[in-house]
Amino acid sequence: MNRPERAFPRQEIRLERRLPTYWRVTFDLPPVNIFGPRETLRLGEIITAIEQDEQVKVVVFDSAVDGFFITHYDFLAPLEESANIPPGPTGLQALPDMLVRLSKAPVVSIASIRGRATGVGSELALASDMRFASREKAILSQWEVGAGLVPGGGPMARLPRLMGRGRALEVLLSADDINGDLAERYGYVNRSIPDAELDGFVDALAMRIASFDKQAIADTKQLVDVASLPRDSEIKPEWDAFIAALGRPASQKRIKALMDRGFHRAGDVENRLGFYVGQLGS
Amino acid sequence: MNRPERAFPRQEIRLERRLPTYWRVTFDLPPVNIFGPRETLRLGEIITAIEQDEQVKVVVFDSAVDGFFITHYDFLAPLEESANIPPGPTGLQALPDMLVRLSKAPVVSIASIRGRATGVGSELALASDMRFASREKAILSQWEVGAGLVPGGGPMARLPRLMGRGRALEVLLSADDINGDLAERYGYVNRSIPDAELDGFVDALAMRIASFDKQAIADTKQLVDVASLPRDSEIKPEWDAFIAALGRPASQKRIKALMDRGFHRAGDVENRLGFYVGQLGS
Amino acid sequence: MNRPERAFPRQEIRLERRLPTYWRVTFDLPPVNIFGPRETLRLGEIITAIEQDEQVKVVVFDSAVDGFFITHYDFLAPLEESANIPPGPTGLQALPDMLVRLSKAPVVSIASIRGRATGVGSELALASDMRFASREKAILSQWEVGAGLVPGGGPMARLPRLMGRGRALEVLLSADDINGDLAERYGYVNRSIPDAELDGFVDALAMRIASFDKQAIADTKQLVDVASLPRDSEIKPEWDAFIAALGRPASQKRIKALMDRGFHRAGDVENRLGFYVGQLGS
Numbered sequence: 147m148n149r150p151e152r153a154f155p156r157q158e159i160r161l162e163r164r165l166p167t168y169w170r171v172t173f174d175l176p177p178v179n180i181f182g183p184r185e186t187l188r189l190g191e192i193i194t195a196i197e198q199d200e201q202v203k204v205v206v207f208d209s210a211v212d213g214f215f216i217t218h219y220d221f222l223a224p225l226e227e228s229a230n231i232p233p234g235p236t237g238l239q240a241l242p243d244m245l246v247r248l249s250k251a252p253v254v255s256i257a258s259i260r261g262r263a264t265g266v267g268s269e270l271a272l273a274s275d276m277r278f279a280s281r282e283k284a285i286l287s288q289w290e291v292g293a294g295l296v297p298g299g300g301p302m303a304r305l306p307r308l309m310g311r312g313r314a315l316e317v318l319l320s321a322d323d324i325n326g327d328l329a330e331r332y333g334y335v336n337r338s339i340p341d342a343e344l345d346g347f348v349d350a351l352a353m354r355i356a357s358f359d360k361q362a363i364a365d366t367k368q369l370v371d372v373a374s375l376p377r378d379s380e381i382k383p384e385w386d387a388f389i390a391a392l393g394r395p396a397s398q399k400r401i402k403a404l405m406d407r408g409f410h411r412a413g414d415v416e417n418r419l420g421f422y423v424g425q426l427g428s
Numbered sequence: 429m430n431r432p433e434r435a436f437p438r439q440e441i442r443l444e445r446r447l448p449t450y451w452r453v454t455f456d457l458p459p460v461n462i463f464g465p466r467e468t469l470r471l472g473e474i475i476t477a478i479e480q481d482e483q484v485k486v487v488v489f490d491s492a493v494d495g496f497f498i499t500h501y502d503f504l505a506p507l508e509e510s511a512n513i514p515p516g517p518t519g520l521q522a523l524p525d526m527l528v529r530l531s532k533a534p535v536v537s538i539a540s541i542r543g544r545a546t547g548v549g550s551e552l553a554l555a556s557d558m559r560f561a562s563r564e565k566a567i568l569s570q571w572e573v574g575a576g577l578v579p580g581g582g583p584m585a586r587l588p589r590l591m592g593r594g595r596a597l598e599v600l601l602s603a604d605d606i607n608g609d610l611a612e613r614y615g616y617v618n619r620s621i622p623d624a625e626l627d628g629f630v631d632a633l634a635m636r637i638a639s640f641d642k643q644a645i646a647d648t649k650q651l652v653d654v655a656s657l658p659r660d661s662e663i664k665p666e667w668d669a670f671i672a673a674l675g676r677p678a679s680q681k682r683i684k685a686l687m688d689r690g691f692h693r694a695g696d697v698e699n700r701l702g703f704y705v706g707q708l709g710s
Numbered sequence: 711m712n713r714p715e716r717a718f719p720r721q722e723i724r725l726e727r728r729l730p731t732y733w734r735v736t737f738d739l740p741p742v743n744i745f746g747p748r749e750t751l752r753l754g755e756i757i758t759a760i761e762q763d764e765q766v767k768v769v770v771f772d773s774a775v776d777g778f779f780i781t782h783y784d785f786l787a788p789l790e791e792s793a794n795i796p797p798g799p800t801g802l803q804a805l806p807d808m809l810v811r812l813s814k815a816p817v818v819s820i821a822s823i824r825g826r827a828t829g830v831g832s833e834l835a836l837a838s839d840m841r842f843a844s845r846e847k848a849i850l851s852q853w854e855v856g857a858g859l860v861p862g863g864g865p866m867a868r869l870p871r872l873m874g875r876g877r878a879l880e881v882l883l884s885a886d887d888i889n890g891d892l893a894e895r896y897g898y899v900n901r902s903i904p905d906a907e908l909d910g911f912v913d914a915l916a917m918r919i920a921s922f923d924k925q926a927i928a929d930t931k932q933l934v935d936v937a938s939l940p941r942d943s944e945i946k947p948e949w950d951a952f953i954a955a956l957g958r959p960a961s962q963k964r965i966k967a968l969m970d971r972g973f974h975r976a977g978d979v980e981n982r983l984g985f986y987v988g989q990l991g992s
Contacts, residue, residue, distance in 0.1 A: 167710065254601055275597045294923040296930050306938035308592040310872040312900050314938065315839045318930050319818055319919055330613075331894075331901075336594050337613075355601055357710045359576040359678040365669050366578050366600050372662055374588035374596065380936055387929050396923040428731065428921045449992065536883055557879045590874040612895075618876050619895075637883055639992045641858040641960040647951050648860050648882050654944055656870035656878065 159188045166201040167356040174210040177412035181266040182220025183227035186240050193244045197251050203360050204352045208258040215259045216267030222410055236378055239385045242299055245273035249375055252364035254355050258348045259284045269299030278348055281326040281338040292321030292423025294397035298388025303376035309333040323420030400426050441470045448483040449638040456492040459694035463548040464502025465509035468522050475526045479533050485642050486634045490540040497541045498549030504692055518660055521667045524581055527555035534646035536637050540630045541566045551581030560630050563608040563620040574603030574705025576679035580670025585658035591615040605702030682708050723752045730765040731920040738774040741976035745830040746784025747791035750804050757808045761815050767924050768916045772822040779823045780831030786974055800942055803949045806863055809837035813939055816928035818919050822912040823848045833863030842912050845890040845902040856885030856987025858961035862952025867940035873897040887984030964990050
């Protein structure tokens with residue numbers, strides 16, 4: 147558990163109860179907001195708190211790390227740490243379990259995306275009820291296919307429902323970086339907002355919804371979910387496919403090549419992951 | 429049935445058979461095109477005529493009242509008037525019944541939206557086959573959650589199929605006014621058209637479709653509907669949720685607060701309902 | 711099989727294996743890329759090759775004919791030629807069979823659309839995994855309803871899943887030409903690209919995907935398809951409806967009127983088919 151190689155002053159996911167009805171969850175895992183087994187456990191606690199609290203109506207997810215919303219899963223963490231996390235209440239593995247529960251919670255979840263939302267970051271945004279992006283500073287991507295992997299946290303189920311099959315296949319199979327403007331045109335996010343206005347916009351929307359009746363919110367959301375939310379049985383095979391792909395030589399070779407170039411460290415590979423997965427060769 | 433307090437020179441929903449193949453339905457219920465039990469009965473007659481006529485191919489819905497397409501349900505009408513309307517042929521309550529039947533009719537329905545399409549107005553537009561909006565003068569909204577209500581006429585089933593779950597949840601849970609530009613970007617309407625061109629555009633499209641073969645139109649529409657139209661069983665619980673919410677103190681308090689400020693009368697509350705529901709407090 | 715009346719120097723659908731992993735299929739059927747029974751057989755061979763090859767990862771469809779990607783079905787070919795083609799492996803008729811198989815193949819298909827993609831051309835593009843259009847030179851349409859027909863190759867199932875029911879009904883029931891800009895706004899194509907950049911964009915995307923791992927591509931695509939691809943049982947009735955409509959006087963009269971004006975020949979009717987079907991009268 148001791149990781150001196152990235153001993154940053156703080157390494158946390160913060161839960162701030164700005165109001166009893168309006169919470170903020172802030173990812174502060176410098177330098178690049180990598181999400182691994184420890185973060186899985188921490189986010190799981192927060193999702194449970196969201197589900198159980200009787201007052202909260204809105205929760206906003208954002209980042210305190212410049213350039214990164216949340217990036218990909220932690221491929222340096224010992225595999226046992228991930229494997230040892232038990233499945234969640236839905237019966238799904240921990241990460242897809244908490245994403246599914248976030249979507250179903252009787253609380254409005256809003257992803258406020260500034261910087262890279264790659265892999266897990268994109269998957270958390272897609273599991274949230276709404277997504278707003280910085281027009282200049284947001285990058286969304288599912289980079290996994292570029293590394294010989296299959297995404298594991300729901301995007302094959304969720305992206306086609308937001309943007310249609312063709313654009314979803316482009317996002318997933320190009321494995322490339324999508325900027326704020328294109329993310330809005332594709333429906334990857336609700337809207338892209340000029341960076342200087344993003345925080346004010348999201349805060350005003352959250353405050354507005356927090357002023358409404360919790361039961362009216364929850365009942366309306368539940369009726370939307372009837373036809374628009376994937377069933378758990380659609381989410382499950384994605385994680386299985388991710389684990390299977392992780393064990394294949396194609397992904398091991400590509401992940402190693404990325405590591406050799408600077409993956410998992412501050413620098414150009416993390417900043418332009420879409421470019422680098424396109425340079426690995428077949 | 430006598431309502432001297434809004435005794436306007438005319439209070440009607442007009443059906444004009446412009447051609448045997450092309451009909452227009454015009455809402456003329458000044459000052460703000462509120463839709464209540466009387467309008468439910470009248471629109472029901474028109475929907476039945478559309479279903480039974482052998483020649484009509486296209487019907488356009490528009491408004492003769494400046495600033496309003498159709499706004500919300502009539503909360504001043506005696507509740508018995510609404511309760512006394514029997515369910516329709518689908519077994520659904522009268523309003524969702526006629527919206528469902530409009531979607532299934534072997535006739536093309538087009539909503540031409542100028543002014544506010546709020547609540548029932550948005551729901552009628554969503555049940556129509558196509559929606560075109562004045563870029564400058566259309567406002568769409570589902571304001572209900574802002575008043576502690578749950579919308580009752582189908583938008584939880586229909587909006588996510590048009591714009592994806594995230595944007596649908598934003599429309600429904602922000603309960604805010606959506607202008608013509610954003611309505612087009614979100615797919616709430618097919619297109620927003622410069623106001624000066626809207627009538628000509630819709631008329632030309634209607635005339636064009638009216639020149640085509642009725643069976644080719646009906647067969648094509650029926651095949652589109654197989655996968656894209658919600659089943660009646662998805663629509664039904666929305667009305668039930670609306671009625672349940674209407675009986676709760678949260679909505680009663682909010683509707684009363686809106687009435688105190690000028691709801692149901694010409695003026696700023698009706699003109700900017702999205703703003704006002706955001707001012708009621710929790 | 712001898713058709714001296716359109717004896718062009720070449721009449722073919724070319725398969726070029728640019729790399730073992732990256733194929734191009736080019737429609738070269740001047741003057742207007744009409745697609746008939748002979749092309750059905752040829753494209754069927756190509757789809758089978760795509761399914762069976764172990765190396766190919768990406769196939770791009772494009773055209774060598776100025777102004778036309780692929781236009782409509784060949785109404786001059788003897789009906790026996792079409793009727794004699796046996797159903798395909800899916801049990802569907804030959805054309806819908808091969809479109810369905812293309813969508814399901816473990817290979818990424820990309821339609822690069824320059825010129826008219828009308829009828830069969832639109833249907834092939836919709837069955838492809840991704841669609842990119844020349845902003846200036848692409849026209850997409852389902853013209854069939856304008857000729858008293860019902861489209862037969864899947865668009866009633868596929869269009870609403872890409873753009874929602876309202877825009878799909880507009881495309882199908884207006885039967886009008888859709889330019890590159892509107893096609894992008896509606897999600898008919900992934901993106902419209904300035905014509906000068908289209909070929910470079912598509913080639914770079916294809917080369918990029920061809921550098922990725924075939925199994926990661928195939929597994930990811932298969933998971934996207936679970937919820938986003940129509941079942942074969944939705945596609946089948948479209949072909950049946952097309953054949954039924956083709957036997958009705960309404961379509962025969964309209965097709966004859968189009969033939970009298972120049973249909974199936976180079977010229978204004980083929981160039982502006984959307985306009986001409988609007989001139990036939992009811």
